[in-house]
Amino acid sequence: MSSLSKIIEKYAAFEAEVNAYAVTIYLKHCSTCKGICCKPEYCEESITSPFLRRLRQHFVPDAVYDSKRGWLTKAGCALPVGRPPVCHQYLCDTILSMQPAADFRYALTLLSNLVNHIGKNARARKHIVELQEASELKRINFTRFEKQLDEADIAFKQVRVYLDGGVSKLGSLQDLKKISLPSRL
Numbered sequence: 001m002s003s004l005s006k007i008i009e010k011y012a013a014f015e016a017e018v019n020a021y022a023v024t025i026y027l028k029h030c031s032t033c034k035g036i037c038c039k040p041e042y043c044e045e046s047i048t049s050p051f052l053r054r055l056r057q058h059f060v061p062d063a064v065y066d067s068k069r070g071w072l073t074k075a076g077c078a079l080p081v082g083r084p085p086v087c088h089q090y091l092c093d094t095i096l097s098m099q100p101a102a103d104f105r106y107a108l109t110l111l112s113n114l115v116n117h118i119g120k121n122a123r124a125r126k127h128i129v130e131l132q133e134a135s136e137l138k139r140i141n142f143t144r145f146e147k148q149l150d151e152a153d154i155a156f157k158q159v160r161v162y163l164d165g166g167v168s169k170l171g172s173l174q175d176l177k178k179i180s181l182p183s184r185l
């Protein structure tokens, strides 16, 4: 298996795991909310980014892309994986304001930034979804990508244990700050 295929498999497995967990956290807020956060302009990156297109070839969605609705269907986003990182990063003020403490808000901020962290500086200073040519994907920094995937995975475990009530404090801030700074507290 090529280095690219390998990281695509790993990234997809991680994104699917984060998606599944995030649903359990956000469902109680989002299921009764009248706001629609998804916008076709956010979906568009999944069409323009060779990396996200490649993910979609491996993990085919049930629906067809629509220029007006993007990937949004009555059942929610049709993309199992390969969503633009911005879709994971969105964290509304309503959800943040309902958290009982600053550490909870930081834990959610981390959760929302895990997927984005993996692709940072994939080639020079560019995020992997910013690369515009498919040929560039073979020349990304695979070592960095895998390192960041490991960092995201470690942070994910810490965040989950914390949010599920397993520990009273988040883990080492030094490591977590690589994913996201606690700036929205």
Ligand code: SF4
Pocket (backbone or CB within 6 Å): 026, 029, 030, 033, 034, 035, 036, 037, 090, 091, 092, 093, 094, 095
């Ligand atoms: S993220 Fe916030 S605004 Fe969006 S659907 Fe959920 S609760 Fe509503």
Ligand code: SF4
Pocket (backbone or CB within 6 Å): 037, 038, 039, 040, 042, 043, 046, 070, 071, 072, 073, 076, 077, 078, 079, 083, 084, 087
């Ligand atoms: S989550 Fe899916 S439907 Fe919503 S903006 Fe992102 S790609 Fe589009």
